[in-house]
Amino acid sequence: MVPLSYYLILSGILFSCGVLGFLIKRNIITIFMSIELMLNGVNLSFVAFAAHWQHLSGQIFVFFVMVVAAAEAAVGLAIIIAVYRTRETLNVDQVNLLKL
């Protein structure tokens, strides 16, 4: 018998780690992986609530989240490759053409 809140806390910790990685890391690919970590944390939360409310749509939603995450990862990595070709670096601080 595991309280619901334990699942949610775990999900929160995973999400926070994802955000931290997103903020701290300098490598674009690592930042991307942090985003995936965030998504995973959220997935766990969805499944836990699905179990709590006894409603399967939570798990269906997790399914869709995974699909979208896969698509996003594909396109994002393609972009990273394109950026790497022009900038020759994976350091996000050096991709600052948006500076005013």
Place this chain on the structure above:
Amino acid sequence: MLHLILFLVFAAICIAGAVNLLIQRHPISSALSLVVVMASLAAEYLLLGAEFVAAVQVIVYAGAVMVLFVFVIMLLNAGEEDRIGGSQVALVVGVPGILACGLLTAWVLLKQTGDLKIGALLGDPKTIGSLLFHDFLLPFEVTSVLILIAIMGAVVLANRPETINSGKKED
């Protein structure tokens, strides 16, 4: 009892993997840590009774998405991260903000009541399938279009730009 122990074990592996992702300097190590996290999450899903989701997690997420990540890391020959000064804002504002938010959330969440049994909600493929193709048919179709678009986009974006003169790919 067993439920709790299993939960805690896999939770620990999850958190360890997540923290390792943050700590590691080489991206490949981070990628492998992420695989560990995903695998343990699949175990958590099983504890909650979501069989199908757990299977999909392992096959799609750990087996395809992470493989893609690893391929890209190898392709780009990403090296260790350099230590240079980064964004002040991210460190000063973002990190404490998230930490504070996380603690607050944890405090709130602990007030939630409700226990979950082991295998609380059985998500077997049959039930999932009937839901997916009846109630959630539209989102299902839309996501398939989304995947199609993503494929095309990835191909276009990652394509090596051809020079005008030669028309052949530079090697």
Place this chain on the structure above:
Amino acid sequence: MTENLNLWLIPILPLVGAAINGLFGRRFSRQIVSAVAVFFSGAAFALVLRVWSQFSSLTLPHYEFLAHWIRYGGFMVNFEFYLDQLTMLMLLVVTGVGLLIHIYSIGYMWDDPSFPRFFSYLNLFMFFMLTLVLAGNYLQMFIGWEGVGLASYLLIGFWFTKDSAASAGKKAFIVNRIGDFGFLIALFLMIKHFGSLNFSELFDKVGPMPVETVGVGLLTSIGLLLMVGACGKSAQIPLYVWLPDAMEGPTPVSALIHAATMVTAGVYMVSRSHVIFDHAPTALTVVAIIGTLTALFAATIGIAQTDIKKVLAYSTVSQLGYMFMACGVAAYSAGIFHLMTHAFFKGLLFLGAGSVIHAVGGNQDMRYMGGLRRYIPITFWTMTIATLAIAGIFPFAGFFSKDEILWRAFQVNKVYWAIGLFSAFLTAFYMSRLWFMTFLGDFKGAELPAGDHGHGHSGHDEHGHSEPHESPLVMTGPLMILALLSAVGGFIPVEHFLEPVFGHGELAAAGETASAGLETTLKFVSVGVAGVGIFLAWLLYYKRRDLPQKIADGLGSFYQTVAHKYYIDEIYAALFVKPLVEGSTDILWHGVDQGVIDAAVNDSAVGARHASDAARHMQSGNLRSYAGWVAAGGAVVIAYMIWMGVAR
């Protein structure tokens, strides 16, 4: 009989002429422009004659409705026309004299580069004046009232490149507006208390009301406020200051607007409102006092002026004072009679002065004229008739009208009569002075200071003539017609004609039989007084030319004060104009416009720029700072959502 005379055509035709000349005049030759202008004002005159021919078969007052205008609740104002004997007389004067002046202007303005614009404005003036005269309600009259003020402004400032002309136009319009303010308040009172501005309805309601003898009641207030308007339009004290300055305009303008028609609008309005004034004796007394004082005051200024047009301007103010004196003693028909004769002889005087100025090549200073009798005989003889008429010599027109006024004034208050008589003496004096200085003696044009040619007459450049020359027929023709009218106009039975409008005043009925002998005596007295004035002028300006200067030196500062128009303009400038201008500059311009409005706009722009400058730092181009901001924002939203969840 409700036959439709299409009265609306009478004002509209000059408007069409104004539009044609105004819009297309510059493409036409001057012949076509003059033809258009004369045709349309002549057509108006012809229509008036047609109405006149049918006059006896009409039931009067004749009323014609044209269109609805304002319909608000129970209050209604229409475009309507009202014709009675008073209107008929005014129509004949306005269109007749107006037509003559149009013809005269062809010759006078021939060399002016803005020839079409002049005639456009002149026709426009006719339109507004006819609207004023034919109006069936006060609001329509007010349209005409304002419109003639506008036309006056346009025509006074016709040569607007000259500073003095532009200022004179402004002054006329602004001083008029002060009067119009009084008129408007009177209109508001009428609307509030009587609910209508239509003449018939209004006068039917006022008729049975009691006469206000004590204090200032409603009708007295309305009367006084209407008089304020009349003071502005007809140049009475204290709003007369614009009329002498209005001489900056071309001379035909002075003749038409500032002698014959526009300035008489005040007299017409007061006469039209006689029902109201008959119920407000206090207001009538005020009218009489203002008129009498103005007659005297302006005459005293006139005797010291050296510019020929200025003399005539002050003379106009003085004669208008006579008309108001007449109205003030309830002798409305006498006032209107004088209005008519004044239109003849004053119009003639101004046109003649224009002819004189044309002859001597632009100079207007009488000290450099003289002996013109030999050079411009037609002008000389017509001006002589006009001078005799204005001086009130039998049998010319001015004698009859002025004496009627003096007789009626005598019956009300001998003081009015005495002042009027003295002003008549002054009138005879300064007009004869003008006549002697201009036409008799030797021509002093050679003494004119160099460079003073073309003063006030910029449309008339040097002809290369060294000698004065007579004007062409197109100018002398109207002079002769007006001279004829000035000579015999006194015999027109105006008062009998206007009887149905004003009634046979009790005063006249009472005094008629008993004092016929007294009346004749007074007539002899006034002619005698005029004769003394002419004799004095002959003495000072023909026989002994040295005397005037000695008298002026002897009187010293008193003479200087009179010669400088009692410094009234300077007093007004110091009392009213200067504080107003300074207040506007300091408070409204610098303080409000620049300090508040401009500052608000500019400061908000500067503030926006500063805010943007500060916000710009968010856009660093650094991906991770963006990520940091996103995380911070997300944290805030999550915290808010938790708060909302917990609060519940």
